[in-house]
Amino acid sequence: MSNTSIKKSLVFAILILLVWGCKVSETSLKTENKAVPISFGQTSASEEAELKPWKSLFTDPYLIALIDTALVHNQELNILLQEINIVNNEVRAKKGEYLPFVDLQAGGGMDKVGRYTRDGVVEANHEIKEGKEFPEPLSDVMVGAFASWELDVWKKLRNAKKSAVFNYLSSVEGKNFMVTQMVAEIANSYFELLALDNQLEILNQNIEIQTNALQIVKMQKEAAKVTELAVKRFEAEVAKNKSLIYLIHQQITEEENKINLLLGRFPQPILRNSGAFQSLIPKRIEAGLPSQLLANRPDIRQAELDLEAAKLDVKVAKANFYPQFRITAGLGFQAFNPKYLVTTPESLIYSFAGDLVAPLINRNAIKAHYNSATSKQVQAVFNYERSILNGYLEVANQLALISNLEKSYALKTQQVEALTSSISISNNLFRSARADYMEVLLTQRDALEAKLELIETKRDQLHALVNVYQALGGGWN
Incomplete structure (x- = not known):
């Protein structure tokens, strides 16, 4: 499917949500x-x-x-x-x-995957440096700020x-x-x-x-x-x-x-x-x-x-x-080794997304x-x-x-x-x-x-x- 078709489908879906969500039986307030x-x-x-x-x-x-x-x-x-x-x-x-909600998040973990799995094959055939495979087990360290904001339209x-x-x-x-x-x-x-x-x-x-x-x-x-x-x-x-x-x-x-x-x-x-x-x-x-x-x-x-x-x-x-319109965004650093955590732009992570939700059924x-x-x-x-x-x-x-x-x-x-x-x-x-x-x-x-x-x-x-x-x-x- 082309990008044009995807955009048209999104616009069409948004219009349906807007029209359906705005169908309200109006009740006049008593004065x-x-x-x-x-x-x-x-x-x-x-x-x-x-x-x-x-x-x-x-x-x-x-x-x-x-x-x-x-x-x-x-x-x-x-x-x-x-x-x-x-x-x-x-x-x-x-x-x-x-007002926007902003959370600070930090975390760490460790992961060991099976060699005869998809992730195992990827690790075995991709090296960070020449002659070096993925660390096993693979650690993960992350720190960043993440925000969510419901637009009060x-x-x-x-x-x-x-x-x-x-x-x-x-x-x-x-x-x-x-x-x-x-x-x-x-x-x-x-x-x-x-x-x-x-x-x-x-x-x-x-x-x-x-x-x-x-x-x-x-x-x-x-x-x-x-x-x-x-x-x-x-x-x-x-x-x-x-x-x-x-x-x-x-x-x-x-x-x-x-x-x-x-x-x-x-x-x-x-x-x-x-x-x-x-x-x-x-x-x-x-x-x-x-x-x-x-x-x-x-x-x-x-x-x-x-x-x-x-x-x-x-x-x-x-x-x-x-x-309801909601925006989510995040910015931080993530790496498999703490010494690479602040190495930019390789360890830099960011995200931005928008959601539109409307009641449809029930x-x-x-x-x-x-x-x-x-x-x-x-x-x-x-x-x-x-x-x-x-x-x-x-x-x-x-x-x-x-x-x-x-x-x-x-x-x-x-x-x-x-x-x-x-x-x-x-x-x-x-x-x-x-x-x-x-x-x-x-x-x-x-x-x-x-x-x-x-x-x-x-x-x-x-x-x-x-x-x-x-x-x-x-x-x-």
Whole structure:
């Protein structure tokens, strides 16, 4: 066969591989919907969301110290940081795949062939020097550099590297989102502790009041003004409130240990300033525009980066249908005797070759991989849209809660003031026999419940402040 025929056959074979390899059933990618309402349902909204660093939002030095400790010692956060390092190494690995691979190789060996074989006849009839036959056995020494390089014609390798980069950035945003959750959880638990301490104080005060009232009832019974029933009802009320103290102590223990877990340490008391709880006034946070959630919330940014990575993964899977071009080359020295190893050009060896490979039969695995990548891209779109919707609803709910709790707290304050005044009034009326003992008992009970509810409302206000700050995307920076 002539050289011309060989060239024509090679060209024909290459064309067949290109045409067959490029036959791909095209699947359009699903596009994401980024549209959000223009406001959070407020009558007026600021243009910029107020997302100051968390140390500007929280001024309590005990709370700041707790959060600082958690950012260093929280085990889950440190595990996530190592995951980020792993993903970063994957980026470096993907980057190296579309660069040439060069290996240094050295070797040696020895070979003895039979004289009555083809190689034996060749050795016997060819001399290196006059009067010298091939050495027997024949040694072989080689050293050289050999390279292989897959030409990234379809950008498969570069797209894989870009996808790894997006996955790395996504893992960073995942860490940021975890930090926002951890900061919010510690702050909410800290405020819960302050509220429990204040409830405990009010409960002790109320027990003291009821104990005094019990003594009065006992004196009234001795004077035959009330019956034993009144004494027993007051004793039961005092016992009930004393039992509540132990329940609150248990809640305090559990809340402290919840914080200790986040701080990565064994149980110990949580230092706090409970006396400042009643004077805490929740700050107002400007929510900004809903569209800013796309840039501010780490979980939304993470979902967006995951979507970009999924799009590139589809391109990588699609490129598997196309022919692959590979170049191999080598350069080195080889001789049967080490003293001839660097003798040039006699011992010089080199090679250069190009390969073209395309899938021809049984492409089911490639099709399955491509279809899976396409489905994952659709999943990423839905996850991104869900993250946007969830972020918007969280902010809207917390803003409405802040407004409603502010009005509720004002009314509960009036209720507590009225019931506190009614305690002394009912006691005076009871002493002068113008009020029934049940009126005294119910008044004290209502006043206690109102005070406890007022503390819970204050706690809920502080929780709403923390939650809206987190929902807007603050707390990680």
